[in-house]
Amino acid sequence: MAYKYIDNYREQGARKKLVEILKKKGIADERVLNVIGMVPRHFFFDETFWNQAYKDIAFPIGAGQTISQPYTVAYQTELLHIKTGDKVLEIGTGCGYQTCILLKLGAKVYTIERQEKLYERTKQVLPFMGYKPNFFLGDGSKGIPEHAPYNKIIVTAGAPIIPDTLLTQLVIGGILVIPVGDEKSQKMVTVLKTGEYDYEEHVLDTFRFVPLVGDKAW
Numbered sequence: 001m002a003y004k005y006i007d008n009y010r011e012q013g014a015r016k017k018l019v020e021i022l023k024k025k026g027i028a029d030e031r032v033l034n035v036i037g038m039v040p041r042h043f044f045f046d047e048t049f050w051n052q053a054y055k056d057i058a059f060p061i062g063a064g065q066t067i068s069q070p071y072t073v074a075y076q077t078e079l080l081h082i083k084t085g086d087k088v089l090e091i092g093t094g095c096g097y098q099t100c101i102l103l104k105l106g107a108k109v110y111t112i113e114r115q116e117k118l119y120e121r122t123k124q125v126l127p128f129m130g131y132k133p134n135f136f137l138g139d140g141s142k143g144i145p146e147h148a149p150y151n152k153i154i155v156t157a158g159a160p161i162i163p164d165t166l167l168t169q170l171v172i173g174g175i176l177v178i179p180v181g182d183e184k185s186q187k188m189v190t191v192l193k194t195g196e197y198d199y200e201e202h203v204l205d206t207f208r209f210v211p212l213v214g215d216k217a218w
């Protein structure tokens, strides 16, 4: 187990190259690039696949799910404009890579996963790596009202609609980042909550996520 969590010069070098790739693809926020350069993405892979860990690709993590493509993680994170101390709700913990990026930026993270196997695994692995979000098991399409409001909400699975429940759980001035579309492709949407019932919405680039499954989802 201990051997698995070694961050050697080969992986550190590969991570630097990944940061350069993301810069070329248009990620400009230096803080986001900096944390991508720090979080050891290969820890989320079986050692046999470490040579895949710093390619800008999504990768299977079991239970029919994927670790998100680094570009997608950087893109969504950039849109969140994380400030130190921000209370962030992440829907779709998966393996927890995105969670680590948010924590490294100084956010307080509430993360929810619907698949028990992934929830149990990530709940063990992240603290072992030194990352301590608040873990929840359940349907994140309804948010986590008990801990609301949040400064930021990020959804890491593709939704058919923007669930109202998530908007009500944002503070005024808060931001929701969510991919919305059909099962094949989604547009990244950001919603800025400008007043109790006022929102400013922006529809951005096209992505392909695994589906958000739940009450306010597929």
Ligand code: SAM
Binding pocket: 065, 066, 067, 068, 073, 091, 092, 093, 094, 095, 096, 097, 098, 099, 112, 113, 114, 115, 118, 138, 139, 140, 141, 156, 157, 209, 210, 211, 212, 213, 214, 215, 217
């Ligand atoms: N954030 C992860 C990362 O850093 O690589 C990737 C997450 S993966 C693309 C999407 C995750 O959303 C899957 O683990 C899936 O089980 C989860 N998911 C789908 N619907 C959900 C729901 N309603 N509530 C919570 N998690 C959900």
